Amino acid sequence: xxxxxxxxxxxVTEMGQEVTLRCKPISGHNSLFWYRQTMMRGLELLIYFNxxxxxxxxxxxxxxxxxKMPNASFSTLKIQPSEPRDSAVYFxxxxxxxxxxxxxxxxxxxxxxx
Amino acid sequence: xxxxxxxxxxxxxxxxxxLTINCTYTATGYPSLFWYVQYPGEGLQLLLKxxxxxxxxxxxGFEATYRKETTSFHLEKGSVQVSDSAVYFxxxxxxxxKLIxxxxxxxxxxx
Numbered sequence: 001x002x003x004x005x006x007x008x009x010x011x012v013t014e015m016g017q018e019v020t021l022r023c024k025p026i027s028g029h030n031s032l033f034w035y036r037q038t039m040m041r042g043l044e045l046l047i048y049f050n051x052x053x054x055x056x057x058x059x060x061x062x063x064x065x066x067x068k069m070p071n072a073s074f075s076t077l078k079i080q081p082s083e084p085r086d087s088a089v090y091f092x093x094x095x096x097x098x099x100x101x102x103x104x105x106x107x108x109x110x111x112x113x114x
Numbered sequence: 115x116x117x118x119x120x121x122x123x124x125x126x127x128x129x130x131x132x133l134t135i136n137c138t139y140t141a142t143g144y145p146s147l148f149w150y151v152q153y154p155g156e157g158l159q160l161l162l163k164x165x166x167x168x169x170x171x172x173x174x175g176f177e178a179t180y181r182k183e184t185t186s187f188h189l190e191k192g193s194v195q196v197s198d199s200a201v202y203f204x205x206x207x208x209x210x211x212k213l214i215x216x217x218x219x220x221x222x223x224x225x
Binding site: 033042043045104106 | 155156157159160
């Protein structure tokens, strides 16, 4: 298996632009998680899905952030409009539903908003 | 709510030194306990885990024992290598469908 695949690896955009981050989980994994990592706040859980349904989005910072999982093999995290404070590394992780904490992380997308 | 506390870094060691990174968790129920490692420029990887009291998780020379009486899961390695330089995250899992990650502890090993 190729693991959790995220794209793009790096994204540089101007303030106010829309940004879409993509994630392909491991086939057969029922749970998908989006995290944001910064030096100031560490690793933050933004949202997670079970069987394509959003379960907890309490970590989404504000309405500018949205996430979708239209099917079991694809998820997106969208920021519109983007702001410089959104600059961070965004990670996607997936897990079988009965794995009880054993997540597989992607390599992340480094987002820079200028 | 449930939480986890890790020792602050960076931890700086010479090669072949003994490593301990402390981790304590909130004693609500009986969580499974995990250590994840993040190498530079990469995502987190599962390092080891323990699912019940007195269990010892081990991998790549690292060990951690689930201590219910002290609500701790300290990470240890007898002889670190330069290649162990990374950020280490302690994470309990409380059967709530999501891990609770600590703040991470950066380890720097010098030759």
